[in-house]
Every structure is written in structure tokens, then in C-alpha cells.
Amino acid sequence: MSTVSETNSRGHSARRLRIDGWRWGGRAFLVFMLLYTALPMIWMLLTSIKSGFAAMQFPPQWWPDQPTLDSYQKLLDPQNSVGQDFLRFFWNSLIVSTATTILSVIVAVPAAYAFSRFTFPGRNFLFFAVLLRNMFPAVIFLVPLFILMRAIGLVNTHGSLVLTYLTFGLPLAIWLLKGFYDNIPVQLEQAARIDGATRFQAFMLIVMPLSTPGIIATAIYSFIGAWNEYIYAYTFLSKNEQLTLPVGIQRFFSENTTDFPGLMAASFMMSVPVVVLFLLLQRYFVRALTEGAVKH
């Protein structure tokens, strides 16, 4: 009798031990991932508050002896040439990304709605044609697009960037939004139509408010994509005053190869807007993926 209960309890504790093993393994793994993710970013911040001399030491100063904000002041000072350039690049990036975001929402919303609601011939074909855009790397389109942009006079303008960025944000935007519209019952719109609303009114008053999270997710995605884009900006723009941040920083630091604190400060400031934007709105993004893409 006692032996039976003993084996029972031992089996029980063994199982508990195994579950705990999983849990501890998971915790150890998360600590590892946290270090892998965060240490490079911490090192960027620590370097950015060192002087150029303090950064170039071996062994390194693990913690800066004399922390200084010189690099940030230099980049944000409109009086000197470095600050002027940096602020201009920042402004250019902001304009291009905002224009791209607004246009993608305007183009993607009706397209996604049509793909979700209407059954016109060629619907599936067009839908997958749009998705296939995801497959191709920017480089393939560079030469012909460069020639095309030159022909229509858009080289060295921000318009060339907005037009191209629009296309690579669109596929995922349309896909996400379509998933959203699929989940909104048609009956809601039909009820509105019966009450005398036009198709457009039903769309604006019923469907749009319900799909706001999807639209926000789409907007974040377009903005971040445009803000971080490098290869088209690198190829289409050659005038210094038009460069966007990624290319501007690269140009600048290929001339000042040893100013690592300045480079780290610039990298940090370039990351702040998108990181803040994403962290504020990330729950919409995960929700959009769950409802739009994954549940499908």
C-alpha cells in the first residue's frame, strides 16, 4: 500500500521536474536572446557618449570615463555643416516616408476591399500578381527603373522614391487589409444599404471604422519600410541636399571613417522615430497579423 503511493508521488514529482525543466530552459533561452538583442544596442549608446579619443582605446573603456554629448550636439546643431546636413537628411526622410504612407493607404484600402468583397473575373490572378511583387529584389528593378525615371524626369527627385516605395509596401498592405475585410460580416453593410446608404457610404461609415487597426498596421509598415530604405535612394539620388538618412549617413561616414561616436549617435537618432512609432502601435500590428494574415 505504502509502496504504491510512494511510486505514485515519485512519478508525480518527476513530471513536475520535467515541466520545470522546460520552464527553466525557456527562461535561460530568453536571457540569452535578451543579451544577443540588447548588448549591441547598449554598446552603440555607450560609444555614442564617448569622445573620439576615448572610443579608440584598447582595452576599451567598458563604461565611458568622461561621458559627453558632443556627438549629439554636433549632429543637431544647425550652425555647423555636419548638423545642417544631418537635419536636412532627417527632414527628407520624414517627407518621403510620410508621403509614401499616405499614398499607400489611399491605394491599398480600395484594392483590398475589392479583393475581399467583389468577384470579378481575374480577381485571383490579380491578387497573386500583386503578392508576387514580394518575391523580387530591388536590384532587378534598379536599372530599368533608373532609365524610366530618367525618361519621365524624376531622377534626383523625392517623387521617384515615393513611387517605388509605394509598390513594395502595397503587397503586404493589401494582403493584411484583405484579411481584415474578410472578417467583417457583409450583413453589416447590407443592413446599411437597406437603410438607404449608398455603397460608398456603407464603406466609409461601416467598414472603414472597423478596419482601423488594419489601416494603422499598414501605415506603420509603409512608414518603417520607407524610412529604412537604402538601395533605391542610393541609386536615384545624387545631390547632397536630397539624400535620405540611410544614404546620407553612409556618404558622410565614408568621408570620416574614424568618427565612431558620431556614427553611433547618428545610427541611434535615425532609429528613434521608427522604434518609438512601432512600440506605440505594435499591438495593432500583431493584431493585424493575427486577424489578417494568420487566421486565413
Add this chain to the structure above:
Amino acid sequence: MTTVSGKAEARRTLQSARSDVLRKMWEHRADYAYVLPAIAVMLIVIAYPIYYTIELSFFNTPPGLQLRDKIFVGFNNYTAILTSGVFWQVTFNTLIWTVASTFFSFVLGFAAALALHRDFVGRGVLRAILIIPWVISAVAASYIWKWIYHSDFGIIGAILVELGWAERPPNFIDSVSTVLPSLIVVNIWREFPFAMIMMTAGLQTVPEQLLRAAKVDGANAWQRFWHVTFPHLRNVSTVTILLLAVANFNSFIIPWIMTGGGPSNASHIWITHIYELAFGRQRWGVASAYSVLLFIILMTLGYFYVRALSGNERKDDSA
């Protein structure tokens, strides 16, 4: 007599079928207006470039893109590529880069999503921190890691020396044998959060009741994962892996900024190589031929991508 009338009938149904499609298209003419802006932009920026790339791949072009002077060379560009040693080296690098990056990004991202699935204090903050590398610009990431790998003042080298594991800081990205793995580590750093987001979203669709029922029936943690959670995530996993594979295959920024493909081509992958051929050496014809080959590979991958997606759709219809 009967066969003739049969043929005529067949022709008539064919005609009516055709006019049926046209009539349907006409009836739905307003619907196309919704899709038109998207399709128009896509046509300008995608269809035209594809056509143009294919055309250019059969020509020899002089430097400076004086395209009136291009010379037709048939398949010469293609044979030149396939017989060059660089092609095989770059293809080998691309394979290692794509497979290793995709595999580790997916495994780490999936594991992180699972570990973060159970609620605990600070979960939201931790998840947010893990996503940051995916959000920041690849250019910034490249510079951060270039500084970390720096051969004189890099922090990893310094740590290795402090621990006594190395005499002097190793040359991570200036040495042929270590450059590719070093860049892959950077790429995984940037890509695993995407897998984590996708799998987190996927995990939320696994029905709680099923897991609880399995637990009642005595399934342990591993069995619950393998028999309940994992089958539910098969579609998300397929889509995530394909998207990762395509993104990695198409990488450019990290190798371009960190090494420019060097030393001695050890970190050149397809895209950086094409870019250098076109914009560095102005060999547009060869670069276009490379692009066409790339197309063919990507279309094959794309076929599986569409099949995975439409597999989802079909299940949706039957449900």
C-alpha cells in the same frame, strides 16, 4: 449531319462562353476601379522593368548607358556567367547565407514566441526589446555591428582577449574564413523578430480547449506541443519560412555596407554581385542576364509561396 451540328453547337457554346466572360467583365466594370490604382502602379514599376531586364540580357551595353549603341550578343552573357568561377563561388555563398539565416532566424524566433507565450511579469517589455532589431534600419544595424567586429577596437575581440581566449582581437570581417558567418550573425539578429511576430500571432490561434483536453488526457508538455500546437502552426510556419527565405535570398544592405562583398568575394552574394556588375563595372547586359536567372529561381520559390497561400484559402472555403 449530327457531327456538323455538334461542332456548330460546340462553337456556339464556346462563343457564348467567351461573351459570357466579356459580359461578366462589363457587368463588374465598376469593381475594377477599386483595383485600378494598385494595378497601374504595379504595371509601371514591375511589368515594364521585367520586360526591359529580359531584353537587356541579350545585349552588350557600352559604359554610361548609351543605350542606342547596344549590341545584340544572343546568349553570350548567359554562357559567360555559367562558365565563370565567380558565379559558382557567389552561388555557394548565397546558398549558405540563405539557408543558415532562414533556419536560425526561424528556430530562434519560434522558440522566443513559445517562451513568451506564457504570461509573466515584464513579458510585454521583453517582447518589445526583442522586436527592436527588426524595426531599426539595416544601415544602422550594419554600422553598429561593424563597430562591434572592429579589428582593433571591437568589443567582441576585446572580450576574447580579456578572457584569455585570444592573443589579439581576431579579424572577423577582414578574413575570408570568418566573414560570412559573422555577417550571418548580424542578419539573424535583424530577422528573427519577424519569425517571432508571425509565430506569436500564430500561437494565438491555437484553441485553448484542445490543449487543456490534451493535458487532462495526460499528455506532457512536449506531446502537447508536438501533437496539438505544431500541427496548428503548419501553415504559418510555411509562409514565415518562405518569406524569410525570399528576404534572405534578396539581401543586400548588410553585406554591401559591412564588407562590400570582400575580402576576395568571400561575402559576395547574388544581389551584391549583380549590383557591382551593373553600377560598379557598368556591365548592364551581364547584370541583366544574372537578374533573369534570379527571376527563374524566384519564380520557382514563388510557385511554392502561392501554393502555400492558396492552400490556406481553399481550407477557408471548405470551412
